[in-house]
Amino acid sequence: MTHQEVLELSEIVGKGNLSSDEIDILLHSGDLAPLPESLIKVYGIKPPEALVFPQDTGQVSSILKFAYERDIPVTPRGAATTATGAAIPVEGGIALDLFRINGIMEFNKEDEYITVGAGTPWKRIVDFVENRGFQLGGYPSSAPSATVGGWFGAGASAGVGVPKYGPAGDQVMSMKVVLPDGTVEDTGPRESWLFIGAEGTLGVITEVTLKIFPKLKRRFFMYEFESLESGVDALDRLWRLKPYFLTSVDMGLADMLNEVGMHIPRKPLTIVGMVDGEDEGLLAKWMAVESTCNEGEFLGEKPAEEEWENRFKVGLSFKTLGPSMMALEVRIPVPELFPMIQGLNDTLRDERWGLETLQGDHGTISVVIYMLADERDKVGFLKKFSYIITAARLAFRHKGFLFGVGLHNTSHMNRLHGEAFDFMRAMKLKADPKEIMNPSKTVQVRMPYFMLAMSMGMMRGVPGLVLFGMETAGYLPLGLVRFGLGLMGEGVK
Amino acid sequence: MTKEELAHQVYTCASCGYCRFGCVVYQETGLERNTVRGRMLLFKKILEGKMPLTKDMVDSIYMCAQCQNCNVNCPTGINFVEMSEALRDELFRQGNIPESAKMIANVLTTYGNPYAQAADEKGAWLPPKYREPKKSPNLFFVSCTSAYPLNRVAKSILKVLETIEFDFTVLGGEEYCCGNPLIRLGEHEKSGEMMRKNVKNFKKLGVKRIFTACPGCYRTLLHCYPPEFRVQHITQFLLELVQEGKLAFKEFPKKIVYFDGCDLGRHCGIYEEPRELLKSIPGVELVEFEYNREDAPCCGGPLLGGAPDLARKIAERTLREAADLGIDMMVTSCGTCFLTFMEAAKVSGIQVQIRDLPMLLPSLAKKGE
Numbered sequence: 001m002t003h004q005e006v007l008e009l010s011e012i013v014g015k016g017n018l019s020s021d022e023i024d025i026l027l028h029s030g031d032l033a034p035l036p037e038s039l040i041k042v043y044g045i046k047p048p049e050a051l052v053f054p055q056d057t058g059q060v061s062s063i064l065k066f067a068y069e070r071d072i073p074v075t076p077r078g079a080a081t082t083a084t085g086a087a088i089p090v091e092g093g094i095a096l097d098l099f100r101i102n103g104i105m106e107f108n109k110e111d112e113y114i115t116v117g118a119g120t121p122w123k124r125i126v127d128f129v130e131n132r133g134f135q136l137g138g139y140p141s142s143a144p145s146a147t148v149g150g151w152f153g154a155g156a157s158a159g160v161g162v163p164k165y166g167p168a169g170d171q172v173m174s175m176k177v178v179l180p181d182g183t184v185e186d187t188g189p190r191e192s193w194l195f196i197g198a199e200g201t202l203g204v205i206t207e208v209t210l211k212i213f214p215k216l217k218r219r220f221f222m223y224e225f226e227s228l229e230s231g232v233d234a235l236d237r238l239w240r241l242k243p244y245f246l247t248s249v250d251m252g253l254a255d256m257l258n259e260v261g262m263h264i265p266r267k268p269l270t271i272v273g274m275v276d277g278e279d280e281g282l283l284a285k286w287m288a289v290e291s292t293c294n295e296g297e298f299l300g301e302k303p304a305e306e307e308w309e310n311r312f313k314v315g316l317s318f319k320t321l322g323p324s325m326m327a328l329e330v331r332i333p334v335p336e337l338f339p340m341i342q343g344l345n346d347t348l349r350d351e352r353w354g355l356e357t358l359q360g361d362h363g364t365i366s367v368v369i370y371m372l373a374d375e376r377d378k379v380g381f382l383k384k385f386s387y388i389i390t391a392a393r394l395a396f397r398h399k400g401f402l403f404g405v406g407l408h409n410t411s412h413m414n415r416l417h418g419e420a421f422d423f424m425r426a427m428k429l430k431a432d433p434k435e436i437m438n439p440s441k442t443v444q445v446r447m448p449y450f451m452l453a454m455s456m457g458m459m460r461g462v463p464g465l466v467l468f469g470m471e472t473a474g475y476l477p478l479g480l481v482r483f484g485l486g487l488m489g490e491g492v493k
Numbered sequence: 494m495t496k497e498e499l500a501h502q503v504y505t506c507a508s509c510g511y512c513r514f515g516c517v518v519y520q521e522t523g524l525e526r527n528t529v530r531g532r533m534l535l536f537k538k539i540l541e542g543k544m545p546l547t548k549d550m551v552d553s554i555y556m557c558a559q560c561q562n563c564n565v566n567c568p569t570g571i572n573f574v575e576m577s578e579a580l581r582d583e584l585f586r587q588g589n590i591p592e593s594a595k596m597i598a599n600v601l602t603t604y605g606n607p608y609a610q611a612a613d614e615k616g617a618w619l620p621p622k623y624r625e626p627k628k629s630p631n632l633f634f635v636s637c638t639s640a641y642p643l644n645r646v647a648k649s650i651l652k653v654l655e656t657i658e659f660d661f662t663v664l665g666g667e668e669y670c671c672g673n674p675l676i677r678l679g680e681h682e683k684s685g686e687m688m689r690k691n692v693k694n695f696k697k698l699g700v701k702r703i704f705t706a707c708p709g710c711y712r713t714l715l716h717c718y719p720p721e722f723r724v725q726h727i728t729q730f731l732l733e734l735v736q737e738g739k740l741a742f743k744e745f746p747k748k749i750v751y752f753d754g755c756d757l758g759r760h761c762g763i764y765e766e767p768r769e770l771l772k773s774i775p776g777v778e779l780v781e782f783e784y785n786r787e788d789a790p791c792c793g794g795p796l797l798g799g800a801p802d803l804a805r806k807i808a809e810r811t812l813r814e815a816a817d818l819g820i821d822m823m824v825t826s827c828g829t830c831f832l833t834f835m836e837a838a839k840v841s842g843i844q845v846q847i848r849d850l851p852m853l854l855p856s857l858a859k860k861g862e
Binding site: 019021023024026027028030031032033034053079080081097099100121123124127128131142144145260312313315316317319320322323324325374375376 | 501504505507508509510511513514523524525526531534535537547549550566568569570783784
């Protein structure tokens with residue numbers, strides 16, 4: 001973008017809604033995972049020239065029209081709480097922070113729906129509806145930061161409420177979406193699915209209308225299992241009872257959490273959940289939970305309720321032990337959890353790691369694997385990075401999918417989706433022929449799979465050499481690095 | 494906090510952004526540089542030698558109300574208030590603080606109070622019979638806020654105590670600032686001197702119990718002064734009198750929402766005493782804000798000196814919510830919150846009756862039966 005274009009943009013949104021300050025650009029162009037500078041170079045990442053805070057759908061439309069006419073890349077941004085690089089602007093242009101399209105726009109308790117701005121954090125909506133006798137059909141476990149637009153963009157696959165009501169996308173009654181050329185579309189329930197999981201590559205979600213449900217009576221449960229197999233078996237039967245919330249923690253994570261002052265049973269698997277309903281229906285569900293978990297030890301309702309109350313607060317308290325951490329989130333069918341953990345025990349045997357699960361839709365489960373690390377130890381960090389990629393491959397072997405594609409997982413897309421990948425690519429080009437919307441994400445491969453696989457193998461054996469290679473690449477001209485990667489094929493841009 | 498501990502906290506940050514949820518400065522500005530997550534990323538760059546400490550970063554350290562709401566939501570337990578105090582100490586030593594903070598520090602060290610008022614005028618509001626401190630185990634520590642801009646709060650307390658014939662003393666012109674505002678800016682020498690003078694006076698009068706209406710003074714008296722004195726906030730003190738049957742109230746049929754200030758709430762854990770005191774007034778109907786107790790937002794007051802427009806905008810958010818609640822009045826137990834809300838209401842035109850809790854009581858107080 002030229003200086004003149006930045007000035008013109010600032011006239012569209014107002015001076016207070018645009019920043020080209022170096023610090024603001026830096027802080028609004030990363031995500032959860034720290035990216036080594038050498039990797040920034042290998043990816044060929046060019047920081048955005050302008051950070052823009054649109055205030056409403058109309059401004060988003062004006063910004064996109066402006067960008068479309070001039071071929072300026074636009075990368076929408078929620079709270080940037082995934083580690084996939086989805087919110088990282090790769091080709092410069094505009095970082096579009098939706099923070100100011102934030103708040104409850106309409107609450108209709110008669111017809112049971114709520115309309116919210118895409119930049120609203122989920123916890124704000126959860127608190128709002130629950131204080132008024134309703135509940136949501138699905139929201140992420142990272143509700144204090146994750147935004148409505150961000151979570152739907154990332155796929156909204158597993159979360160609180162999802163095992164009961166199904167995919168969170170099914171709760172969408174309508175969306176306001178701005179297409180790459182600036183056209184504003186009001187989508188219905190079916191069309192909205194086009195943009196769910198698209199990670200902002202097809203358009204910008206600005207408003208969402210969601211179904212809400214009357215809040216029913218709740219009962220909580222917590223069971224510990226002496227064997228992992230029986231715990232996973234219980235999980236696989238529990239989701240069929242449609243609990244509102246279903247999560248579990250393995251012994252590795254329990255150990256780490258207990259080391260920082262928590263009190264989680266030191267058992268192969270501990271399950272926490274909540275069912276809801278009216279009097280007799282709730283009692284029947286509760287009895288069904290008890291018979292489903294009869295191989296486990298019931299730990300009472302009170303500790304489970306405390307876990308529920310603290311569901312947003314305690315998750316990462318163990319991180320101080322690292323103090324860095326590597327995390328991988330995958331979705332697998334519930335029965336695959338047992339063999340996958342066995343595989344992880346072998347792969348990560350020398351590491352300090354643990355996992356938690358959150359029930360998703362259709363019998364799938366979101367598994368988050370945490371591994372302690374220290375990013376100040378560059379060589380050790382790289383070696384651990386290779387383990388986490390190996391863990392991802394293990395998940396694929398167990399019919400798993402990654403949570404989100406973003407930038408870092410584009411290398412896997414061809415292999416995971418086969419012919420469907422070509423269809424997705426064609427759809428992207430139809431919706432965004434100039435490829436200005438969040439370029440280099442999802443269906444645009446940024447790192448050839450061959451390069452990724454080779455690097456991971458070397459990271460395990462000779463991490464120091466890989467680090468040297470990456471840092472050397474950092475001194476090479478950007479064009480040369482990208483040209484070299486392009487030679488490896490796979491449509492690398 | 495040592496440099497190593499500080500670095501450990503920087504690398505412990507998970508960049509999850511939970512700190513943004515309750516941060517009123519972020520809510521108003523939308524800039525990550527004003528969040529703990531943003532600052533941690535910048536500190537990391539500095540620690541790794543990739544970036545110098547710039548003026549923007551120093552400003553960002555001071556663009557924090559130190560309300561501690563970020564700590565409530567942080568899943569990794571980062572205490573940014575502790576961190577920022579350690580950083581402010583160091584920046585103050587280097588003289589590398591924003592101009593607005595320099596001005597405030599200058600006023601505090603010159604006048605001994607944040608209101609640029611003459612120190613010997615601190616007791617000017619007192620009726621003659623209280624001007625000479627007398628020996629008593631009970632000291633009403635008036636505070637700079639209640640002695641200068643808000644002496645109606647101090648007068649209200651005096652009236653309540655006179656109604657029930659309670660024995661106490663005040664220091665008048667011999668009361669020094671508790672030290673809190675200077676400590677928050679990173680200055681320890683002058684604030685330490687003020688504390689020592691106060692302690693000497695407490696001992697001279699045989700004081701055993703100290704009560705104050707200012708949460709900042711309460712926090713400092715509780716945490717930074719010798720533990721030999723029993724320190725109470727005015728709401729704790731008056732509630733105790735009610736529970737002992739020494740104080741009672743007349744009917745007051747009003748719908749009231751209580752606002753939790755940060756010093757009294759998150760920093761000292763006092764949430765229930767003010768509510769219990771209000772509920773002990775017959776006829777009071779108490780309602781709550783959507784976010785209350787440890788989740789309550791900051792009023793913006795700590796930023797009034799350095800960023801007044803921002804502070805007003807932050808306060809307006811709470812005023813708008815209060816107006817929507819259909820209440821008769823909003824009550825707080827903090828002079829800074831009260832003054833900030835009054836200022837924001839005046840500028841914005843939002844119609845909400847605001848009271849510091851003790852101001853309600855003089856016409857309602859009566860001897861217990």
